[in-house]
Amino acid sequence: MSIYDDLPLDRVCHAPLTPLRFLDRAEQYFADRTSVVSGEIALTWRETAARCRRLASALARRGVGPGDTVSVLAPNGLAIYEAHFGVPMTGAVLNAVNTRLEPETVAYILAHCEAKVLLVDTEFSELARQALATLAHPPLVVDIADPGGPGGARIGSIEYEDLLAEGDPAFRSAQPSSELQPITLGYTSGTTGKPKGVVYDHRNAFVESLGNMLALGVSGRPRLVWVVPIFHANGWCYLWPMAGVGATNILVRKPSGGAILGLIARHGATHVFGAPVIAQMIAQVPAAERPVLSHKVRMLTAGAPPTAAQFLALEQMGIDLDQGYGLSEVWGPAIFREPQEEWAAMAPAERAALKVRQGIPNLVLDSAIVADPLTLEPVPRDGATLGEVMFRGNVVMRGYLKNPEATREAFAGGYFHSGDLAVWHPDGAIELKDRSKDIIISGGENISSIEIENAICAHPHVLSAAVVGVPSARWGESPFAFVEIRDGVALDAAELEAHCRARLASFKVPCGFAFGPIPKTATGKVQKFLLRQQARENAA
Template structure:
């Protein structure tokens, strides 16, 4: 035993890590600064802190305690923003729900996590009503009546504002005694079977919050435009971090290209969080090509990368589009593509292609490797060998709620197995090629649906594209493309295939093309299982 071991930890030099403390910092140092903008509503950080304390107090008076689950089902609005602080402030676990899930899925989730309270936006009250009818022990329902909501019925006994008004503004925040205490529960949007509940604790939320600020280069007084739903990994774990800087947060309830550009102008936005579909909306909004911003603006997107068209269009406006990659199980974008100074000398198309790579781990992710599928053996960093992306470190989830078997399987070999396939470049950056389940095997050759999607997206007037594999009697599988085109475009299947022939080798050419809207989740992910079902019916 060393004499260093005799030195005791004291509360003067140690406290459990928690992102909730960022709210107290904002109220103390930036109290009069605007914290939240939602339509005509404005709150300061002092007001936000008081409202969150009232919320925590009111939940306690309802009988909610540490370790209980409190669920929220709402688009971006003040209530879901405040719940991220007020719920964990009194020791409960915050569970944000996708507003587009079906009633039977909602009933399953609420039963699975035994939610004690459900905050529900009035716009989606009918979905919640159907779910509650299928439950034996429904939670307490609190209505969120948002002035910007298009309407809907009240189904609870209290409104969110009623609850806030009943709380104590001097409530003392409940800081966790153990930093490994659960903080957040998010459900995966799986395409098969029931969704899995991803559990996070105060420690990895705090660590990821700091890592996000450093990796994205956030400092000063950010003005953040929230187009990514807060229900997606607690706003990609950026929401708490922004509070620590006293950021001004602009809520976007229902994004559109013109609205996004208008809010950027009106509120002097410096940072934007949004799915690739948001970048597409902005790039193709009326008048977008004439806009030029004279201040630094950065936009973070994650999921399937935007096309080179979006990268170039936003760059022309003066918006730096940063590509991230991650999953619910690693707080969203744990991998970021940091633009390099030498790229400025490249042509826009070359620069966009480099930006489309997913990048390198953020500062607080201990390790990321691309491994031979089914193993933990790294593939060569040659930019060609396909492997599965694996993660390990302090920002990886605690595990799946009430599913130890799935947790053990996900953590085999000491890594979280993503199920995503990528190549590893010599500079350490990764480039996603496909989900393991989406790779197309045609005549024994692997075809990346992402590669085809990127190639087709470069065709003029193509706004969106998704590629799936379909059965083929000769080759086993062939690609099939779903394409969204600009209004008034003359494209047909023949013209798309002709353009593909100049971009792709013959065995990668799509077997056919379907035109029309591509189904996506609220976070912009293409729902390929819906495309498979629709094609099967045809």
Template sequence: MVSTLLKHSEAKIIFVDYQLLDTATGAFKLFSEKGIKLPYLVLIPDSYSPSSGANVTISMPEVLEYESFLAAGNPDFPIVRPNDEFDPISLNYTSGTTSSPKGVIYSHRGAYLNSLAAVLLNEMLSMPVYLWTVPMFHCNGWCLTWAVAAQGGTNICLRNVTAKGIFDNIATHQVTHMGGAPTVLSMIINAPASERRPLPGKVSAMTGGAPPPPQVLFKMEELGFNVTHSYGLTETYGPGTVCTWKPEWNSLPPDARAKIKARQGLQHLGMAETDIKDPATMKSVTPDAKTMGEVMFRGNTVMNGYLKDLKATQDAFKGGWFHSGDLGVKHPDGYIELKDRLKDIIISGGENVSTIEVEAVIFSHPSVLEAAVVGRPDDHWGETPCAFVKLKDGCSATAEDIITYCRDRLPHYMAPRTIVFEDLPKTSTGKTQKFVLRQKAKAMGSLSKISKL
């Protein structure tokens, strides 16, 4: 993957942390075999002394040590500003959850606006202390790399994201803000008591990247985190919408509040428009919380396009709106709510099954740590829901237990008919790779041939 992205981007320099040097050398080996010119490597050693990287041997034109490289620079260099605010500022790759990663081009204007929007979304006062669990390479850390700098903040970085590391760093550094995919939130709420530490104060946590199960949001707030739910894609610089909270919702029961907070909400101040449209007619759907359509965006905080892929860019902007590939509904108050990816929706016996809704129910089972639902081919129904489940340590549940649990809480056609217990495959940003699970479900064959369920 690294060699593919380096080749596609034509990067001239790569910064490599010592911990990932083996990955980099593997990528360079692939380059050498294909006769491609290698980029310069700047090695970040374990400790900040030039000698710590001196013994590194690698088949490269030149290896530079990070601190020495910086020291050789001119602190009075002339600033080179863009000729146009829509000139590219960075290239970010999509997560590759449904296909090969695409190179998304960000503009100076879009990055500037989304960074300021991130400050507002996180209610970030001056000099925040931000704990990084969102990878900085992913949408430039949801543009928070720039947002924290704009507010004069302190960055707390983790080599490995663990619940203990999160609690320890929050307590030690008096963390005020953090962000993370629902996977990270699940890690926090399921941490054993021995790894938890009292929060020094209210910690604002922004989540996104995948729809968070209401149960996870509810338990996070029980622990003392103030969770803000945002939604977006790499193509929208990370956060494009936010579930802006209404004071009147404070009086609702906790589970009802969590279900509302799980909505994707309204576009933030940096995004011009967000809508749910019929992709065929490009008409807005009825805001009845039932009629499904595709989530679409337009504005300055939408990408310039995909690098070296004109057709994909044209397809993404058909009708003058960016097509997200996500299916959702619009509530009467204008708040949007995701129901599924276009590629993930299951059609069983002519009925649409939202994998997000099924996953939320499975997630609420007391023994379940993680769950992902995909369609399994079926000769009779077309598809049936197939759930891949990881249980919490020390907990047990059978496939029949979970199927019965779902049937008690969902229409029967939505309840999974197949349960597979295993670890879920993830991208480097913590998203479940559903295309891998779909391949596994397809390989199982039709359920109707082997069961009367």
């Protein structure tokens, strides 16, 4: 015993951490500010808070409570935004489902998480109908008839706005009895096997929320354009804390480069969230069609490594492109490449080369290392030695739902194993080189597909590139490149090969090129497993 041990915890000085408090703060101090803009609809924080309580009340009246799961199958809009507060207000767990999944996977997710309610946007009613048809115990289905959407069949027993009308705007939120109570469930977008359910608790969400705001340097009165699908890592865990500072959230249902720039100009947006493919969309907008931005804009991208060309293109438009790196199991971005003062004096190309490095850990992350995956010994900070990125701390998921074996494997040795290979620079910045399964081994040499992709994207006619390994009788494996080119220009394999030879060692130059659309997930990740199949077919 010590002289400090007789001070018991009291509710005056201790309460479970939860991001639900951020909505309370928004309502108390920013009630008349615009909270959410979705299409032609604009709400205040007073209205948003009342709608979230109505949702919670209506769900509670239908028997939803702690331990239950409420799933949402919807693009960015009022329903998925409000569900992030309304569902956990009941004590239940929110499961946001990727709208680009096939019916079999959606069915698996709904059955695996034992969804009690499914909110589904009518645009995706057919997807939901096919998934629900296979379930032995289907959930209550609520239609979301978003006036900004294309419409679609109604397959539920009630419409979302009618559900809200049943609820009490004075509903008392069921604050978590413990900060370790689950708040959300997401599913990995793995390319093999069944997706794994990633469970987060209220503490995870609160801690990551604060770290993210610090990493992005949020201050003043932010106005942000949400292009990243909110279903991806719950809006990269920015949705909750942005409420706490009274931000204005402009929700983009279906993005285009011109539309995004128009929203930035119209609303005076300070921030944009979107995958690298969104940065590419913005950069493609012809100069004559771009609005003049009278203020600096900061764009956060994650989900796939951006190229130096994307950094340069947006910088010329007055948009500072920053990147975060992480995985579904660490709330999306957990490592940030924060701008450094000394970069301002550098040439643009030199600055972009530094920006492509993924960066340093979020302030609230206990540890992020690059280490030998077997010994867990950190690699030298020499910018050359490959190791696996590993995480430990309060922002790491609680574990995989109903899958203790996968959780133990992911947490082996006391770190979460990302499966991403990287080098560690002397300044502490982590730079991704590849997924462990995507590294190309040619003639005994490890080749980073990202390095080759960056070299290809330096060509002015290239929009994006993806490189995979293909079997080689001589070298074991050789790199093969898939390339998307800009509209209205011509580019052939010979010219692109010469371009690569001027920038890469000879063994890194792709053995072949294929031109056309590159398949990506809803969050901008290239589906390399599909490209490997295509590359093998081309080689055959």
